[in-house]
Amino acid sequence: MNATMYELELTLNGKKVKDMIPSDMLLIDYLRNVRLLTGSKKACGAGECGACTVLMNGRPIYSCITLALQAQGKEIETIENLSDGDTLHPIQEAYLDAGAVQCGYCTPGMIMSTKALLQKEPQPGTQCIKEAMAGNLCRCTGYQQIIEAVQLASERMEQRRRDS
Amino acid sequence: MRVTKPATLAEAIRFLSTNPEAKILAGGTDLLPRLNQKLEYHDLLCCLDDLPELQGISLTAGGGLYIGASLRLWELAETPALAGYLAIQQAAAKVASPQIRNQATLGGNLLQENRCMFFNNQVPWSDVNKCFKWGGNQCFQYKGSKECVALFQSDLAPAMMAHGAQAVLTGSGGERRMPVAELYLSAGRKAIAHDEVLTGLVLPPLPAGSRSAYRRWTIRGSFDFPLVSCAVRLKVEAGAVADCAVVFGSAGIMPKAIDTSLIMGMAAGDPQGLAQKLMPLINKAVAPFRDTRVNAGVRVDMAKDCMAKALAAVCSG
Numbered sequence: 014m015n016a017t018m019y020e021l022e023l024t025l026n027g028k029k030v031k032d033m034i035p036s037d038m039l040l041i042d043y044l045r046n047v048r049l050l051t052g053s054k055k056a057c058g059a060g061e062c063g064a065c066t067v068l069m070n071g072r073p074i075y076s077c078i079t080l081a082l083q084a085q086g087k088e089i090e091t092i093e094n095l096s097d098g099d100t101l102h103p104i105q106e107a108y109l110d111a112g113a114v115q116c117g118y119c120t121p122g123m124i125m126s127t128k129a130l131l132q133k134e135p136q137p138g139t140q141c142i143k144e145a146m147a148g149n150l151c152r153c154t155g156y157q158q159i160i161e162a163v164q165l166a167s168e169r170m171e172q173r174r175r176d177s
Numbered sequence: 178m179r180v181t182k183p184a185t186l187a188e189a190i191r192f193l194s195t196n197p198e199a200k201i202l203a204g205g206t207d208l209l210p211r212l213n214q215k216l217e218y219h220d221l222l223c224c225l226d227d228l229p230e231l232q233g234i235s236l237t238a239g240g241g242l243y244i245g246a247s248l249r250l251w252e253l254a255e256t257p258a259l260a261g262y263l264a265i266q267q268a269a270a271k272v273a274s275p276q277i278r279n280q281a282t283l284g285g286n287l288l289q290e291n292r293c294m295f296f297n298n299q300v301p302w303s304d305v306n307k308c309f310k311w312g313g314n315q316c317f318q319y320k321g322s323k324e325c326v327a328l329f330q331s332d333l334a335p336a337m338m339a340h341g342a343q344a345v346l347t348g349s350g351g352e353r354r355m356p357v358a359e360l361y362l363s364a365g366r367k368a369i370a371h372d373e374v375l376t377g378l379v380l381p382p383l384p385a386g387s388r389s390a391y392r393r394w395t396i397r398g399s400f401d402f403p404l405v406s407c408a409v410r411l412k413v414e415a416g417a418v419a420d421c422a423v424v425f426g427s428a429g430i431m432p433k434a435i436d437t438s439l440i441m442g443m444a445a446g447d448p449q450g451l452a453q454k455l456m457p458l459i460n461k462a463v464a465p466f467r468d469t470r471v472n473a474g475v476r477v478d479m480a481k482d483c484m485a486k487a488l489a490a491v492c493s494g
């Protein structure tokens with residue numbers, strides 16, 4: 014119980030995985046350095062910027078202030094799970110089409126927060142979008158385009174639901 | 178650093194009592210940023226956030242509610258079970274950002290470290306000219322202070338206090354209960370033994386005619402610590418104030434309740450009159466030192482404004 018290593022089992026992007034990791038490893042370091050999923054970014058390390066946002070059991074969390082062992086038995090989803098091969102997810106397409114990606118560093122985190130929002134609230138109003146995205150900062154300050162991207166993604170996903 | 182993850186509460190308490198250097202980790206959103214910023218170091222952490230004994234909400238025999246300390250803040254903000262305890266839900270919904278609320282626990286919010294504009298902002302000279310938090314003997318926030326006066330900025334603590342919540346602590350010696358207000362000691366210390374775990378909170382039943390509200394001042398509209406905040410609970414009988422609690426958050430090293438006996442029996446339809454009567458008490462309740470971005474006078478004015486707004490909200494029903 015007092016070991017330096019920990020046997021971690023979780024569902025990562027839909028697949029069950031098992032790894033022996035240092036017990037003090039951060040979730041972001043596990044994702045980037047062990048699983049080589051480098052889409053999520055390690056930036057502030059203090060829960061202030063949101064670049065490391067991933068979904069835990071469907072809800073966005075900061076993976077830089079979460080230990081990997083806190084994900085034991087949980088479902089973690091990262092930006093790598095969104096596209097279907099070379100076909101982008103509608104949220105990713107919307108971010109590109111709305112011009113919401115400038116330097117791109119905040120984008121994976123922004124997109125994961127967007128995914129969680131649209132799952133819960135498929136047609137969010139502007140205020141709802143602002144609240145849901147409040148934990149993600151963009152230092153290129155392209156917030157208006159990001160809000161438009163979320164609206165565009167919402168419209169396109171709604172259209173797809175109607176078509177299918 | 179080693180981290181252990183006990184499977185049961187009993188195992189956790191045994192571990193804490195045999196490892197005096199172990200530090201408790203729950204959601205991690207308060208502790209891990211300080212570890213990442215090297216403001217703090219621990220050899221051993223004891224991770225409690227998934228302990229089954231710390232989850233869930235249930236009815237107590239007395240008609241109140243028992244809330245597990247590991248409940249995440251988003252659950253606290255959204256659960257219908259707490260609909261009558263509006264100040265608590267409003268406070269939980271305002272903490273930091275969605276990501277923090279998804280991960281942070283109720284217990285962790287109540288036991289978070291006090292924060293200081295010098296220590297937490299890691300000014301370059303802070304580990305050379307050591308303040309109390311670094312083990313030194315001076316305070317930069319309040320020159321001449323004999324102890325650390327860092328602010329306690331929990332949103333939930335004032336709301337829990339306004340609703341008369343009791344903290345349930347479980348340790349090697351068994352279980353004990355105390356009012357949430359008594360958790361907080363001087364210099365940011367908490368009244369919890371090393372081998373004790375805050376396992377839950379007990380809320381008394383809501384008396385008929387009770388309403389509550391929580392208001393706060395922040396620089397940013399969201400994702401911010403309160404500069405100052407106020408939780409109000411009011412019980413109205415035949416149009417008059419029958420019971421009232423007013424508690425200020427970020428008021429100093431601990432939340433501060435003020436004496437509301439002055440307004441007993443006054444008309445509940447006149448929130449401005451109630452606020453006017455209580456205003457003089459605020460000057461003593463809110464500690465007279467500057468915060469990150471506002472001076473002492475402005476903090477007191479903000480506290481008055483928070484109280485007036487919270488009173489207006491509970492009086493309007």
